[in-house]
Amino acid sequence: MIDRFALGSFIARAAPRIRHDLSASESASIGLADLLALAEPEDMARWQGLGLGYAAPNGAPWLRETIATGYPGLAGDNVLCCAGAQEGLTCLAQALLGPGDHAIIVVPIYQPSEIAVTRLCRTTGVALREYDGWQLDLDEIAAAIRPETRMILTNFPNSPTGATLDAGALSALIALCRRHGIWLVNDEVYRLTADPACAAPPIAGTYERGVSINAVSKGLGLPGLRVGWLACRDRALLAEVLRVKSTASSCLAGPSEVLARIALDAAPRLLARNEIIARANQARLLDFLARHPDRFAPADPINAAFALPRYLGPEGAQAFALRLVEKAGVLVLPSSLWATPLAEVSPDYLRVGLGRGDITNALAAIEAHLDSATPRRHQRGAQDSPRIAAP
Numbered sequence: 366m367i368d369r370f371a372l373g374s375f376i377a378r379a380a381p382r383i384r385h386d387l388s389a390s391e392s393a394s395i396g397l398a399d400l401l402a403l404a405e406p407e408d409m410a411r412w413q414g415l416g417l418g419y420a421a422p423n424g425a426p427w428l429r430e431t432i433a434t435g436y437p438g439l440a441g442d443n444v445l446c447c448a449g450a451q452e453g454l455t456c457l458a459q460a461l462l463g464p465g466d467h468a469i470i471v472v473p474i475y476q477p478s479e480i481a482v483t484r485l486c487r488t489t490g491v492a493l494r495e496y497d498g499w500q501l502d503l504d505e506i507a508a509a510i511r512p513e514t515r516m517i518l519t520n521f522p523n524s525p526t527g528a529t530l531d532a533g534a535l536s537a538l539i540a541l542c543r544r545h546g547i548w549l550v551n552d553e554v555y556r557l558t559a560d561p562a563c564a565a566p567p568i569a570g571t572y573e574r575g576v577s578i579n580a581v582s583k584g585l586g587l588p589g590l591r592v593g594w595l596a597c598r599d600r601a602l603l604a605e606v607l608r609v610k611s612t613a614s615s616c617l618a619g620p621s622e623v624l625a626r627i628a629l630d631a632a633p634r635l636l637a638r639n640e641i642i643a644r645a646n647q648a649r650l651l652d653f654l655a656r657h658p659d660r661f662a663p664a665d666p667i668n669a670a671f672a673l674p675r676y677l678g679p680e681g682a683q684a685f686a687l688r689l690v691e692k693a694g695v696l697v698l699p700s701s702l703w704a705t706p707l708a709e710v711s712p713d714y715l716r717v718g719l720g721r722g723d724i725t726n727a728l729a730a731i732e733a734h735l736d737s738a739t740p741r742r743h744q745r746g747a748q749d750s751p752r753i754a755a756p
């Protein structure tokens with residue numbers, strides 16, 4: 366079982382050196398004044414008249430109803446709001462799993478999610494693999510199921526691979542879960558950053574034991590609001606998750622609820638802006654990769670917020686990323702940060718954030734670093750080694 370959040374510690378250790386941060390997986394954020402300028406009159410009135418007492422434990426009804434419109438057949442009562450996607454996932458795992466249970470996790474996955482499950486019960490990992498085009502192997506899932514398997518946890522669209530689950534694979538996965546009475550929990554925080562043509566519909570609207578987890582954090586670029594949610598047909602499960610959640614906090618922050626509702630109502634405009642940023646950055650990254658075929662395999666970014674090119678240099682992706690931030694102040698994330706004892710995750714890739722803003726200067730800094738590093742590669746001395754500890 367992993368017990369530490371390697372990605373979080375890597376970013377924290379690198380922080381003093383970062384001049385160009387390409388570690389993010391969310392779209393560009395927006396300031397408070399700009400967000401309020403997008404408010405409909407009803408929400409503006411709500412904002413101006415907002416009281417600062419305790420809010421509703423499961424989330425304001427008007428926010429849950431707005432969220433439910435994203436899940437065909439579900440209503441506000443099928444939504445439980447929480448402080449970001451991660452609080453929702455952790456509380457859900459505690460509500461569903463106990464020591465006698467077994468869970469399956471599709472990896473790579475965000476480490477805090479993995480820890481939230483592995484600390485509660487025995488767990489089997491099923492890996493997305495590069496040679497399968499990062500596609501889910503349903504036979505491997507079927508082989509991992511045991512009589513006591515209670516939950517399968519997935520993250521589609523996936524970080525860091527960008528893999529999506531198409532409608533056919535989703536139906537087959539649901540059929541498998543239904544046959545065994547297994548809860549299927551999908552962390553869908555990257556739904557809005559993936560190409561809508563590739564992403565399967567949300568699990569919650571499709572399977573009676575499906576739970577969709579999402580937030581305004583990634584596609585809408587508003588992680589600071591700390592507004593996430595679970596959507597599920599089964600209200601009894603949501604009541605149980607609320608019971609767990611009440612041991613952590615009594616309600617969401619009222620101002621965040623209003624701001625989240627404004628953002629959800631304005632989602633088409635925010636997403637259109639984010640797509641322009643992402644498309645320009647995708648083109649810049651593709652040009653950059655094509656200029657360095659000895660260092661990077663071509664990668665077609667399939668997600669607006671990040672790409673995962675393969676690093677070909679002799680020192681490997683992790684050593685490259687460490688030196689890059691140490692020497693050039695550019696932070697990218699080696700795929701070794703998603704390493705897990707549950708299954709093998711390729712360490713050869715770099716996750717490069719595309720969503721936050723123009724990456725031209727960051728790519729120029731990487732290019733300068735490559736130019737300066739090449740002649741000296743074979744004469745590296747001890748004092749020349751990166752000082753940031755390996756993950």
Ligand SMILES: Cc1ncc(COP(=O)(O)O)c(C=O)c1O
Binds near residue numbers: 593
């Ligand atoms: C796959 C995944 N799930 C959940 C989270 C956390 O989301 P939130 O900030 O809404 O809790 C992240 C953050 O990076 C993530 O990558």
